[in-house]
Amino acid sequence: MIKLMDIAADTFASEVLDSATPVVVEFYTQTCKFCKRFEPVVESLADKYEGKVRFRRIDAAQNREIAVQYDIFGVPTTLIFRNGEVVERISGFVPEEELARKIDGVLE
Amino acid sequence: MPGAYDLVIIGGGPAGLTAGLYAARARLNVVMFDPTGGGGWLVKTTTIENYPGFPDGIQGPDLAELLIRHAVKFGLRIVEEPVTALLARHNPKRVVTPSGEHEARAVIISTGSRPMMLGVPGEQELQGRGVSYCATCDAALFEGQDVAVVGGGDAALDEGIEITRHARTVHVIHRRDTFRAERVLQESAFANKKMKFIFDTVVDSINGEKTVGSLSLRNVLTGDASELKVSGVFIFIGTRPNTDFVKDAVKVDERGYIVTNQFHETSVKGVWAAGDVQDKIYRQAITGAGQGAAAAILVEKYLHEHPSI
Numbered sequence: 107m108i109k110l111m112d113i114a115a116d117t118f119a120s121e122v123l124d125s126a127t128p129v130v131v132e133f134y135t136q137t138c139k140f141c142k143r144f145e146p147v148v149e150s151l152a153d154k155y156e157g158k159v160r161f162r163r164i165d166a167a168q169n170r171e172i173a174v175q176y177d178i179f180g181v182p183t184t185l186i187f188r189n190g191e192v193v194e195r196i197s198g199f200v201p202e203e204e205l206a207r208k209i210d211g212v213l214e
Numbered sequence: 215m216p217g218a219y220d221l222v223i224i225g226g227g228p229a230g231l232t233a234g235l236y237a238a239r240a241r242l243n244v245v246m247f248d249p250t251g252g253g254g255w256l257v258k259t260t261t262i263e264n265y266p267g268f269p270d271g272i273q274g275p276d277l278a279e280l281l282i283r284h285a286v287k288f289g290l291r292i293v294e295e296p297v298t299a300l301l302a303r304h305n306p307k308r309v310v311t312p313s314g315e316h317e318a319r320a321v322i323i324s325t326g327s328r329p330m331m332l333g334v335p336g337e338q339e340l341q342g343r344g345v346s347y348c349a350t351c352d353a354a355l356f357e358g359q360d361v362a363v364v365g366g367g368d369a370a371l372d373e374g375i376e377i378t379r380h381a382r383t384v385h386v387i388h389r390r391d392t393f394r395a396e397r398v399l400q401e402s403a404f405a406n407k408k409m410k411f412i413f414d415t416v417v418d419s420i421n422g423e424k425t426v427g428s429l430s431l432r433n434v435l436t437g438d439a440s441e442l443k444v445s446g447v448f449i450f451i452g453t454r455p456n457t458d459f460v461k462d463a464v465k466v467d468e469r470g471y472i473v474t475n476q477f478h479e480t481s482v483k484g485v486w487a488a489g490d491v492q493d494k495i496y497r498q499a500i501t502g503a504g505q506g507a508a509a510a511i512l513v514e515k516y517l518h519e520h521p522s523i
Binding site: 137138141181198 | 249250251253257258275278296312341342343344345346348350351352353354355356357424425426445446
Protein backbone atom coordinates (compact mmCIF):
# COMPACT_ATOMS: atom_id res chain seq x y z
CA MET A 107 0.00 0.00 0.00
CA ILE A 108 1.22 3.49 -0.86
CA LYS A 109 2.17 5.49 2.23
CA LEU A 110 0.90 9.04 2.18
CA MET A 111 3.70 11.52 1.54
CA ASP A 112 3.90 14.33 4.09
CA ILE A 113 4.02 17.84 2.78
CA ALA A 114 4.55 21.13 4.61
CA ALA A 115 4.00 24.85 4.11
CA ASP A 116 7.11 25.21 1.90
CA THR A 117 6.11 22.39 -0.45
CA PHE A 118 2.36 23.04 -0.48
CA ALA A 119 2.37 25.16 -3.63
CA SER A 120 4.46 22.81 -5.75
CA GLU A 121 2.79 19.63 -4.48
CA VAL A 122 -0.82 20.80 -4.41
CA LEU A 123 -1.55 24.13 -6.06
CA ASP A 124 0.59 23.57 -9.17
CA SER A 125 -0.38 19.94 -9.68
CA ALA A 126 -1.72 19.03 -13.11
CA THR A 127 -3.83 16.22 -11.60
CA PRO A 128 -6.34 16.57 -8.76
CA VAL A 129 -4.82 16.32 -5.26
CA VAL A 130 -6.39 14.80 -2.16
CA VAL A 131 -4.89 16.45 0.94
CA GLU A 132 -5.40 14.85 4.33
CA PHE A 133 -5.08 17.29 7.25
CA TYR A 134 -4.17 15.60 10.54
CA THR A 135 -2.52 16.24 13.90
CA GLN A 136 0.02 14.08 15.73
CA THR A 137 -2.28 13.67 18.71
CA CYS A 138 -5.28 12.64 16.60
CA LYS A 139 -5.32 8.86 16.83
CA PHE A 140 -8.60 8.98 15.02
CA CYS A 141 -6.72 10.45 12.04
CA LYS A 142 -4.31 7.52 12.21
CA ARG A 143 -7.29 5.19 11.89
CA PHE A 144 -8.42 7.09 8.83
CA GLU A 145 -5.05 6.81 7.09
CA PRO A 146 -5.50 3.25 5.75
CA VAL A 147 -8.75 4.36 4.11
CA VAL A 148 -6.96 7.16 2.28
CA GLU A 149 -3.95 4.97 1.47
CA SER A 150 -6.17 2.32 -0.04
CA LEU A 151 -7.65 4.96 -2.34
CA ALA A 152 -4.16 6.25 -3.14
CA ASP A 153 -3.49 2.76 -4.53
CA LYS A 154 -6.68 2.68 -6.55
CA TYR A 155 -6.27 6.13 -8.09
CA GLU A 156 -2.52 5.89 -8.70
CA GLY A 157 -1.56 7.99 -11.74
CA LYS A 158 -4.90 9.81 -11.78
CA VAL A 159 -4.97 11.55 -8.43
CA ARG A 160 -2.15 12.68 -6.14
CA PHE A 161 -2.53 11.95 -2.40
CA ARG A 162 -0.68 13.92 0.26
CA ARG A 163 -1.02 14.61 3.97
CA ILE A 164 -0.11 17.63 6.08
CA ASP A 165 0.18 18.15 9.83
CA ALA A 166 -2.31 20.94 10.50
CA ALA A 167 -0.82 21.87 13.87
CA GLN A 168 2.74 22.12 12.50
CA ASN A 169 1.63 24.08 9.44
CA ARG A 170 -0.74 26.56 11.01
CA GLU A 171 -0.66 29.11 8.22
CA ILE A 172 -1.85 26.57 5.66
CA ALA A 173 -4.48 25.22 8.06
CA VAL A 174 -5.81 28.69 8.84
CA GLN A 175 -5.80 29.64 5.15
CA TYR A 176 -8.15 26.70 4.47
CA ASP A 177 -10.20 27.10 7.66
CA ILE A 178 -9.02 23.78 9.12
CA PHE A 179 -10.00 23.78 12.79
CA GLY A 180 -10.83 20.11 13.02
CA VAL A 181 -9.16 16.90 11.89
CA PRO A 182 -9.25 14.66 10.04
CA THR A 183 -10.35 16.97 7.24
CA THR A 184 -9.87 16.04 3.61
CA LEU A 185 -9.65 18.66 0.88
CA ILE A 186 -9.66 17.83 -2.81
CA PHE A 187 -7.89 20.35 -5.03
CA ARG A 188 -8.23 20.77 -8.77
CA ASN A 189 -6.20 23.42 -10.59
CA GLY A 190 -5.18 24.92 -7.27
CA GLU A 191 -8.74 25.37 -6.02
CA VAL A 192 -10.59 23.46 -3.29
CA VAL A 193 -13.43 21.58 -4.97
CA GLU A 194 -14.41 19.22 -2.14
CA ARG A 195 -14.18 19.35 1.64
CA ILE A 196 -14.86 16.27 3.75
CA SER A 197 -15.03 16.56 7.53
CA GLY A 198 -14.11 13.65 9.78
CA PHE A 199 -13.79 9.92 9.29
CA VAL A 200 -15.81 8.76 6.30
CA PRO A 201 -16.06 5.28 4.75
CA GLU A 202 -13.83 4.51 1.76
CA GLU A 203 -16.78 4.34 -0.66
CA GLU A 204 -17.94 7.81 0.31
CA LEU A 205 -14.51 9.36 -0.19
CA ALA A 206 -14.18 7.46 -3.49
CA ARG A 207 -17.49 8.91 -4.68
CA LYS A 208 -16.24 12.44 -3.96
CA ILE A 209 -13.01 11.77 -5.87
CA ASP A 210 -14.96 10.29 -8.79
CA GLY A 211 -17.11 13.41 -8.82
CA VAL A 212 -14.01 15.57 -9.16
CA LEU A 213 -12.58 13.36 -11.93
CA GLU A 214 -15.73 13.53 -14.05
CA MET B 215 -24.28 -24.82 12.43
CA PRO B 216 -21.67 -24.80 9.65
CA GLY B 217 -20.79 -21.37 8.34
CA ALA B 218 -22.17 -19.56 11.34
CA TYR B 219 -20.03 -17.73 13.85
CA ASP B 220 -20.54 -18.67 17.47
CA LEU B 221 -20.54 -15.00 18.31
CA VAL B 222 -20.61 -11.73 16.40
CA ILE B 223 -19.65 -8.65 18.42
CA ILE B 224 -20.93 -5.38 16.99
CA GLY B 225 -18.76 -2.45 18.02
CA GLY B 226 -15.27 -2.44 19.51
CA GLY B 227 -15.04 -0.11 22.50
CA PRO B 228 -13.99 -1.35 25.94
CA ALA B 229 -17.14 -3.51 26.23
CA GLY B 230 -16.80 -5.16 22.82
CA LEU B 231 -13.06 -5.70 23.07
CA THR B 232 -13.31 -7.26 26.52
CA ALA B 233 -16.16 -9.48 25.32
CA GLY B 234 -13.94 -10.38 22.37
CA LEU B 235 -11.04 -11.25 24.66
CA TYR B 236 -13.18 -13.53 26.83
CA ALA B 237 -14.89 -15.14 23.84
CA ALA B 238 -11.59 -15.75 22.05
CA ARG B 239 -10.09 -17.30 25.18
CA ALA B 240 -13.19 -19.52 25.42
CA ARG B 241 -12.25 -20.65 21.88
CA LEU B 242 -15.50 -19.45 20.42
CA ASN B 243 -15.53 -18.74 16.69
CA VAL B 244 -15.88 -14.99 17.15
CA VAL B 245 -15.67 -11.95 14.90
CA MET B 246 -16.04 -8.26 15.64
CA PHE B 247 -17.35 -5.64 13.24
CA ASP B 248 -16.19 -2.09 13.83
CA PRO B 249 -15.79 0.44 11.02
CA THR B 250 -12.88 2.23 12.71
CA GLY B 251 -10.98 -0.89 13.74
CA GLY B 252 -11.85 -0.81 17.43
CA GLY B 253 -11.15 1.32 20.46
CA GLY B 254 -14.41 3.21 20.41
CA TRP B 255 -14.72 6.36 22.41
CA LEU B 256 -11.26 5.85 23.94
CA VAL B 257 -9.60 6.80 20.66
CA LYS B 258 -10.99 10.31 20.98
CA THR B 259 -10.31 10.85 24.67
CA THR B 260 -7.24 12.19 26.41
CA THR B 261 -5.96 11.01 29.79
CA ILE B 262 -7.89 8.28 31.59
CA GLU B 263 -7.05 8.48 35.26
CA ASN B 264 -9.59 6.10 36.75
CA TYR B 265 -8.94 2.85 34.88
CA PRO B 266 -7.55 0.51 37.57
CA GLY B 267 -4.00 -0.62 37.05
CA PHE B 268 -2.77 2.68 35.62
CA PRO B 269 -1.90 4.80 38.67
CA ASP B 270 -0.24 7.45 36.52
CA GLY B 271 -3.14 7.58 34.07
CA ILE B 272 -3.08 6.40 30.49
CA GLN B 273 -3.98 8.13 27.24
CA GLY B 274 -7.32 6.89 25.90
CA PRO B 275 -5.88 5.93 22.50
CA ASP B 276 -3.05 4.01 24.20
CA LEU B 277 -5.53 2.08 26.35
CA ALA B 278 -7.53 1.36 23.19
CA GLU B 279 -4.42 -0.08 21.50
CA LEU B 280 -3.69 -2.28 24.54
CA LEU B 281 -7.26 -3.61 24.64
CA ILE B 282 -7.16 -4.35 20.90
CA ARG B 283 -3.76 -6.05 21.12
CA HIS B 284 -4.90 -8.13 24.07
CA ALA B 285 -8.04 -9.42 22.35
CA VAL B 286 -6.36 -9.95 18.97
CA LYS B 287 -3.51 -11.87 20.63
CA PHE B 288 -6.01 -14.51 21.73
CA GLY B 289 -7.65 -14.78 18.34
CA LEU B 290 -10.29 -12.06 18.02
CA ARG B 291 -10.71 -11.02 14.39
CA ILE B 292 -11.74 -7.40 13.84
CA VAL B 293 -13.38 -6.58 10.52
CA GLU B 294 -13.46 -2.89 9.64
CA GLU B 295 -17.04 -2.71 8.48
CA PRO B 296 -20.17 -1.08 9.84
CA VAL B 297 -23.18 -3.24 10.64
CA THR B 298 -26.22 -1.91 8.84
CA ALA B 299 -28.87 -4.28 10.18
CA LEU B 300 -29.42 -7.14 12.60
CA LEU B 301 -31.99 -9.80 11.78
CA ALA B 302 -32.49 -11.40 15.16
CA ARG B 303 -35.85 -13.11 15.09
CA HIS B 304 -34.63 -16.48 13.85
CA ASN B 305 -31.62 -18.62 14.62
CA PRO B 306 -28.97 -18.24 13.51
CA LYS B 307 -29.08 -14.43 13.69
CA ARG B 308 -28.00 -12.54 10.61
CA VAL B 309 -25.68 -9.58 10.84
CA VAL B 310 -25.69 -7.40 7.73
CA THR B 311 -22.61 -5.46 6.62
CA PRO B 312 -21.62 -3.95 3.24
CA SER B 313 -19.77 -7.18 2.35
CA GLY B 314 -22.76 -9.44 3.02
CA GLU B 315 -24.77 -11.28 5.62
CA HIS B 316 -23.02 -13.10 8.42
CA GLU B 317 -24.68 -15.84 10.47
CA ALA B 318 -24.26 -15.80 14.22
CA ARG B 319 -25.39 -18.18 16.96
CA ALA B 320 -25.15 -15.29 19.41
CA VAL B 321 -24.66 -11.55 19.17
CA ILE B 322 -23.29 -8.93 21.55
CA ILE B 323 -24.18 -5.35 20.70
CA SER B 324 -21.58 -2.94 22.05
CA THR B 325 -21.79 0.01 19.68
CA GLY B 326 -21.51 2.58 22.45
CA SER B 327 -22.69 6.11 22.03
CA ARG B 328 -21.85 9.25 20.11
CA PRO B 329 -21.60 12.85 21.27
CA MET B 330 -24.81 14.77 21.55
CA MET B 331 -25.04 17.96 19.59
CA LEU B 332 -26.24 21.23 21.06
CA GLY B 333 -28.68 21.64 18.20
CA VAL B 334 -28.10 25.38 17.84
CA PRO B 335 -27.62 27.46 14.68
CA GLY B 336 -24.07 27.33 13.37
CA GLU B 337 -23.13 24.04 15.00
CA GLN B 338 -23.55 21.82 11.94
CA GLU B 339 -22.16 24.35 9.46
CA LEU B 340 -19.02 25.05 11.49
CA GLN B 341 -17.99 21.45 12.23
CA GLY B 342 -14.29 21.09 11.43
CA ARG B 343 -14.22 24.89 11.36
CA GLY B 344 -14.04 25.43 15.11
CA VAL B 345 -16.86 23.25 16.41
CA SER B 346 -15.31 20.08 17.82
CA TYR B 347 -16.27 16.99 19.80
CA CYS B 348 -12.70 15.66 20.04
CA ALA B 349 -10.13 17.53 22.12
CA THR B 350 -7.29 15.11 21.45
CA CYS B 351 -7.83 15.55 17.68
CA ASP B 352 -8.24 19.29 17.50
CA ALA B 353 -6.83 21.05 20.60
CA ALA B 354 -3.44 21.59 18.93
CA LEU B 355 -5.14 23.69 16.25
CA PHE B 356 -6.03 26.35 18.84
CA GLU B 357 -2.53 27.23 20.02
CA GLY B 358 -2.63 30.50 22.00
CA GLN B 359 -6.31 31.11 21.26
CA ASP B 360 -9.47 31.53 23.34
CA VAL B 361 -11.90 28.63 23.19
CA ALA B 362 -15.01 27.43 24.98
CA VAL B 363 -16.02 24.08 26.37
CA VAL B 364 -19.71 23.37 26.82
CA GLY B 365 -20.80 20.88 29.48
CA GLY B 366 -20.37 20.03 33.14
CA GLY B 367 -19.56 16.33 33.33
CA ASP B 368 -16.29 14.40 33.47
CA ALA B 369 -15.63 14.78 29.76
CA ALA B 370 -16.11 18.56 29.77
CA LEU B 371 -13.64 19.19 32.58
CA ASP B 372 -11.16 16.47 31.66
CA GLU B 373 -10.95 17.59 28.05
CA GLY B 374 -11.08 21.25 29.07
CA ILE B 375 -7.97 20.77 31.22
CA GLU B 376 -6.27 19.04 28.29
CA ILE B 377 -7.12 21.92 25.95
CA THR B 378 -5.39 24.43 28.29
CA ARG B 379 -2.10 22.86 27.14
CA HIS B 380 -2.66 24.66 23.84
CA ALA B 381 -5.28 27.38 24.23
CA ARG B 382 -4.75 30.69 26.03
CA THR B 383 -8.11 30.61 27.80
CA VAL B 384 -10.73 27.88 28.12
CA HIS B 385 -14.18 29.17 29.06
CA VAL B 386 -16.31 26.38 30.51
CA ILE B 387 -20.00 27.05 29.89
CA HIS B 388 -22.46 25.06 31.97
CA ARG B 389 -26.22 25.36 32.18
CA ARG B 390 -26.29 24.68 35.94
CA ASP B 391 -24.44 26.23 38.88
CA THR B 392 -22.52 23.08 39.85
CA PHE B 393 -20.59 20.48 37.89
CA ARG B 394 -21.47 16.80 37.75
CA ALA B 395 -17.83 15.87 37.15
CA GLU B 396 -15.70 13.87 39.61
CA ARG B 397 -14.49 15.97 42.53
CA VAL B 398 -10.85 15.45 41.67
CA LEU B 399 -11.47 16.81 38.17
CA GLN B 400 -13.33 19.81 39.58
CA GLU B 401 -10.40 20.56 41.88
CA SER B 402 -7.94 20.44 38.98
CA ALA B 403 -10.17 22.62 36.83
CA PHE B 404 -10.74 25.29 39.49
CA ALA B 405 -6.99 25.38 40.21
CA ASN B 406 -6.15 25.88 36.53
CA LYS B 407 -5.43 29.55 35.83
CA LYS B 408 -6.30 29.23 32.16
CA MET B 409 -9.83 28.07 32.90
CA LYS B 410 -12.76 30.42 33.37
CA PHE B 411 -16.26 29.34 34.34
CA ILE B 412 -19.61 30.59 33.14
CA PHE B 413 -22.45 28.97 35.09
CA ASP B 414 -26.23 28.96 34.59
CA THR B 415 -25.66 29.71 30.94
CA VAL B 416 -26.60 28.12 27.64
CA VAL B 417 -25.36 28.62 24.08
CA ASP B 418 -28.02 30.02 21.76
CA SER B 419 -25.91 30.05 18.62
CA ILE B 420 -22.40 29.53 17.30
CA ASN B 421 -21.40 32.40 15.08
CA GLY B 422 -18.87 32.79 12.31
CA GLU B 423 -18.59 33.17 8.56
CA LYS B 424 -16.05 30.53 7.64
CA THR B 425 -14.82 29.62 11.11
CA VAL B 426 -16.10 30.06 14.67
CA GLY B 427 -15.82 33.67 15.84
CA SER B 428 -18.16 33.90 18.82
CA LEU B 429 -20.93 32.31 20.83
CA SER B 430 -24.24 33.89 21.71
CA LEU B 431 -24.89 33.05 25.35
CA ARG B 432 -27.93 33.39 27.57
CA ASN B 433 -28.10 33.28 31.36
CA VAL B 434 -30.94 30.91 32.20
CA LEU B 435 -31.73 32.67 35.51
CA THR B 436 -31.74 36.29 34.39
CA GLY B 437 -32.37 35.83 30.66
CA ASP B 438 -29.45 38.19 29.95
CA ALA B 439 -27.85 37.66 26.55
CA SER B 440 -24.14 38.10 25.90
CA GLU B 441 -21.54 37.34 23.30
CA LEU B 442 -18.30 35.48 23.94
CA LYS B 443 -15.48 35.82 21.41
CA VAL B 444 -13.81 32.43 20.85
CA SER B 445 -12.21 30.73 17.88
CA GLY B 446 -13.34 27.28 18.89
CA VAL B 447 -15.98 25.47 20.90
CA PHE B 448 -15.68 21.93 22.20
CA ILE B 449 -19.00 20.30 23.02
CA PHE B 450 -19.25 17.63 25.74
CA ILE B 451 -22.87 17.62 26.82
CA GLY B 452 -23.43 13.89 26.90
CA THR B 453 -23.98 11.13 24.42
CA ARG B 454 -26.65 9.24 22.53
CA PRO B 455 -26.59 5.46 22.05
CA ASN B 456 -25.72 4.11 18.60
CA THR B 457 -28.79 1.96 18.14
CA ASP B 458 -30.42 3.19 14.92
CA PHE B 459 -29.52 -0.04 13.11
CA VAL B 460 -31.05 -2.34 15.78
CA LYS B 461 -34.19 -0.40 16.70
CA ASP B 462 -36.36 -2.92 14.88
CA ALA B 463 -34.45 -5.93 16.15
CA VAL B 464 -34.34 -5.44 19.92
CA LYS B 465 -36.28 -3.34 22.39
CA VAL B 466 -34.92 0.16 23.02
CA ASP B 467 -36.19 2.75 25.48
CA GLU B 468 -37.50 6.22 24.68
CA ARG B 469 -33.96 7.61 24.53
CA GLY B 470 -32.73 4.84 22.26
CA TYR B 471 -30.83 2.79 24.87
CA ILE B 472 -31.10 -0.97 24.47
CA VAL B 473 -33.21 -2.44 27.25
CA THR B 474 -31.33 -5.21 29.09
CA ASN B 475 -31.82 -7.27 32.23
CA GLN B 476 -29.21 -7.88 34.91
CA PHE B 477 -27.59 -10.53 32.69
CA HIS B 478 -27.17 -8.05 29.82
CA GLU B 479 -29.76 -9.95 27.81
CA THR B 480 -31.82 -7.90 25.37
CA SER B 481 -35.49 -8.54 24.55
CA VAL B 482 -34.33 -11.19 22.05
CA LYS B 483 -32.90 -14.52 23.18
CA GLY B 484 -29.34 -14.92 21.96
CA VAL B 485 -28.66 -11.18 21.73
CA TRP B 486 -26.76 -9.41 24.51
CA ALA B 487 -25.81 -5.77 24.90
CA ALA B 488 -22.93 -4.33 26.91
CA GLY B 489 -21.37 -0.95 27.58
CA ASP B 490 -22.73 2.53 26.90
CA VAL B 491 -25.26 1.30 24.34
CA GLN B 492 -27.39 0.02 27.26
CA ASP B 493 -25.90 1.90 30.21
CA LYS B 494 -27.40 5.18 31.38
CA ILE B 495 -25.76 5.12 34.79
CA TYR B 496 -22.07 4.18 34.95
CA ARG B 497 -20.66 4.90 31.48
CA GLN B 498 -17.02 4.28 32.38
CA ALA B 499 -14.37 2.44 30.40
CA ILE B 500 -14.03 0.02 33.30
CA THR B 501 -17.77 -0.67 33.62
CA GLY B 502 -18.01 -1.17 29.87
CA ALA B 503 -15.16 -3.67 30.07
CA GLY B 504 -16.83 -5.43 33.00
CA GLN B 505 -20.15 -5.63 31.23
CA GLY B 506 -18.44 -6.99 28.10
CA ALA B 507 -16.75 -9.72 30.14
CA ALA B 508 -20.03 -10.62 31.82
CA ALA B 509 -21.89 -10.82 28.52
CA ALA B 510 -19.22 -13.02 26.94
CA ILE B 511 -19.22 -15.42 29.89
CA LEU B 512 -23.01 -15.73 29.61
CA VAL B 513 -22.82 -16.21 25.84
CA GLU B 514 -20.39 -19.08 26.30
CA LYS B 515 -22.74 -20.72 28.83
CA TYR B 516 -25.72 -20.22 26.51
CA LEU B 517 -23.94 -21.72 23.50
CA HIS B 518 -22.85 -24.69 25.61
CA GLU B 519 -26.42 -25.27 26.80
CA HIS B 520 -27.88 -24.85 23.30
CA PRO B 521 -25.57 -26.82 21.02
CA SER B 522 -28.23 -27.11 18.31
CA ILE B 523 -28.60 -23.33 17.86
